[in-house]
Amino acid sequence: MLGFSPLASVPLADSGLVENFELNADNITSGAPIVEAIALAQDYAFAPADIVTGGPVVGSPVVAQNNVLAADGVAAGDPTIAQPTLAIVHALISAEITAGTPTVGGSTITANHVLFGAEITAGTPTVGPARFKWQVEPVGPEAWSEQTVGAETWTNQGSTAPAWAEQTVSAETWTDKGSTSPAWTEQEAA
16 A cells, blocks of 8 residues: 555555565365455545656457347348349269160151252163063074065055054063162063
């Protein structure tokens, strides 16, 4: 305690008293201490002279703060969200996929093709030997005999135009045998 002496007469941290106590205690066992409630009232009246200090220096403080906030019910209106713009890029890399043998059911396809060709100009066709039934003539032994020719007599028949008669020819059917060179078989029409 400073007492009534002025502050400048004795340094604040030095009372000038040096006391040494040496305490040796043997085994002491005590129960739980009980401290009664203390009512303390102190009044100090200081009348210090003016104190002038330099600028204070404050180190970096370390603060650990925990706040527990318990809010009452909060009611808000309907939220309004502006239209978002979204750009997504997916890079999909699949592992190896092994599938069994596929089974495909039967299908029925009906296709109608209408083909219109532009004008086609072809060169002269090359046709190999052909045999037509109505041109077949049996070849037998050739027998020639000398004919006696009498006097030639010509008679005008009164017509200068030759008379031609149209003949009916039966239809023919040709069948492709599937070889790389065409092989044709002659068929008679019924």
